[in-house]
Amino acid sequence: MPKLFFEDFEPGDVATYGAYPVTKEAIIAFAKEFDPQPFHLDEELAKHSLLKGLAASGWHTAAMLMRMNCDHFVADMASLGSPGVIELNWLKPVRPGDILSGRSTIRERRVSQSRPETGLVRFFFEVLNQSGEIVMNQDCFIMVGRRGMEPPPPRIVKPIKFEPFTEVQWPMTPLWFEDMPDKGGTTLGTYTFDTENMIRFATSFDPQPFHLSEEAAKKSPFGQLAASGWHTAAAWMRTHLANHRKIVAERKAAGIDVAPTAPSPGFKDLKWLKPVFAGDVVTYSSRITGKRVTSHPGWGLVAQQSAGVNQHGEQVFEFQGVVFWPTKP
Incomplete structure (x- = not known):
């Protein structure tokens, strides 16, 4: 209790x-x-x-x-x-x-x-x-x-239908800062949530009953076992970098120079819009929303909006992020 x-x-x-x-x-x-x-x-x-x-x-x-x-x-x-x-x-x-x-x-x-x-x-x-x-x-x-007061009943979340990014597709990485467009969107890839990986992540980082136990989750506002929000976020990063590795391999095979990856200083407006359940397949996407030079020599900042959509076309996740981006040597 x-x-x-x-x-x-x-x-x-x-x-x-x-x-x-x-x-x-x-x-x-x-x-x-x-x-x-x-x-x-x-x-x-x-x-x-x-x-x-x-x-x-x-x-x-x-x-x-x-x-x-x-x-x-x-x-x-x-x-x-x-x-x-x-x-x-x-x-x-x-x-x-x-x-x-x-x-x-x-x-x-x-x-x-x-x-x-x-x-x-x-x-x-x-x-x-x-x-x-x-x-x-x-x-x-x-x-x-x-x-x-009695705990709230399981939430009925009104589905938010995702409107796909309509800008010209762009390779996200590994372009240099000077070559990055001011706007453009791309699909990164998918991640499948299952009982095993959801419980494993929650056991390590977010051991709340509705992330750990089917029985306990039934009595929660989620109604069934749900993924930790941080698992949903980390899975975005996984698909982002899988997409990056694919493009790096293609560009290197073509003899094209590639820019290295860099860390992010943070994000804002992260929203967990709908629970992610076992069996959900989430497709992640990102798009550029702007870029600017920084006071760090050799580095710019690129702003991006990212989202996750389940197999029903319902948006489950979004955030506004920024990442350091290397300028040409």
């Missing part, structure tokens, strides 16, 4: 928690599955990257924060999931040997107008390393049940 309800979270409350050890093996294991870029996989190659050494995937850092949150308070709260992330910033690399902790500040709370048995609590999370440096921050709402 939950111990913490909407009424227990007061605006202004601050909590510090966690001592999460980051290992080289864990960094590489996560990267191999979801974010296989050289600076997450190979110590020597990482020295020559923008990160100047082996570092955890940003999606891995977000997942590690989720695990610390679960261990500290989410496991004891009447959690109903999250609608998304307002903004997330990756501020410093997370290295092997780092010990991470979390700090939460409650910014506001309100009762849902459409579902009065549900409260919305806005958290500002910070992830700190052992030196007290903030390596990531995240601004988001969590939906929480109210004390003394």
